[in-house]
Amino acid sequence: MKFTHKLLNASRKNKSWLCIGLDPDPELMPEVDVLQFNKAIIEATCDLVCAYKPNLAFYEVLGTEGLAILEKTIKHIPSDIPAIGDAKRGDIGNTARAYARALFSVLDFDAATVNPYLGFDSIEPFISYHDKGVFILCRTSNKGATDFQDLRTNGLPLYEAVARKAQEWNIHGNIGLVVGATYPDELRRVRSICPEMPLLIPGIGAQGGDLASAVGHGVDARGEKAIINVSRQILYASKEKDFAQAARKVAEKIRKQINDYRNKAR
């Protein structure tokens, strides 16, 4: 099944555009094994989300064991909920092919994030997996995003040039974009350039992005395809034994807020 269909099915079934970032940080976590933590979070929230998004950095920092935990975490995600590998990879042809295979065949992610700096041939090996989703970094949620992404190129900021190229490259219909909630005006411009693409929107909560404008500017004409990612606010809702139930409560609240803003946006 195509990634976009799987995403839409999951979001319609769970009435949710909330994505939970599975980024286990031992310094913030309750005293529990990382895999048990992820499993408990998934079990407590899998009827409330449209996707899960593990960021590979938090597993790589745990060494070889971390990669094993990541594999088991992905297997634990229900098969009808997409798993997005937040890897932000970008490399040349034959190396990009190895990365795409690592993420889509070895780890079995339904989608992955990629970096556009190396251009089309770094992204082509990912989009050639027609059933997988490929989210290209466009306007990221961090402060340093302005360093290069806002530079004007032929009158347009670089991130808009990336959005336009993504639109042009989307021949298999499996490209999406990453746009931070912390820059609502930029999000609106990207949505107008790419009216039908799924947008992956991090930056809510700990990073300070505003949920109302993220949803309002992020959704497509049907009020869909704005994947609102939240990590720390949900994962670390409690440091006690009740962490999974606390996470569920926050996830329920944010799902409802997203849906209220979606209704207003229509």
Added chain:
Amino acid sequence: MKFTHKLLNASRKNKSWLCIGLDPDPELMPEVDVLQFNKAIIEATCDLVCAYKPNLAFYEVLGTEGLAILEKTIKHIPSDIPAIGDAKRGDIGNTARAYARALFSVLDFDAATVNPYLGFDSIEPFISYHDKGVFILCRTSNKGATDFQDLRTNGLPLYEAVARKAQEWNIHGNIGLVVGATYPDELRRVRSICPEMPLLIPGIGAQGGDLASAVGHGVDARGEKAIINVSRQILYASKEKDFAQAARKVAEKIRKQINDYRNKAR
């Protein structure tokens, strides 16, 4: 010891600016275990190089076992030869910190490659390891490099804007740049913007870059700091049992060519 000192010491001891890319590809390799392959290549060439550069994609595609092979490969590199982790990572603050730790503390690389698209706060966690080297992608060796890296921003191509920012950010003296040998004019411009930085130069051999101009335009005023990376041409010099000796012969030849061109450049 600072990365640049370690690099200069290794290159002076071995009279070499050749770096071997340790990118094991089971389809191109002789019939031998990947770790044994890497060990044999290292043992046959460690007096001929200034550095080794494993690209993480080729290990990630092998799954959890691949990461174990990478760890053991790094440990097998002699302690006076720098190991550059070609990871091209780029992510926001706390995630970038996890990546830096994964590469510099968990895997114990002496240097790593990073992607500039996310700006300063994605690179800062890497350069804050003062003894480690950080190579920022500037002008890559692939065809798609022109898609964004050549776009004019305030009259300058984006890759030059990246080179200028890298120069400005280099407060700890541990930043270098990645510039492909396939674009000699661009390499010359980057060297003029950053006269003292180490430049990591891939694209020789299989990718078609010209060695004479890579060396001529890449070296600093002393004829140093141009790290010429070669992977496939050396690793796969033979598919038979003599692969390590065949690799050594090619490495010897390229080291000599590089030194000849360095003499001409001075």
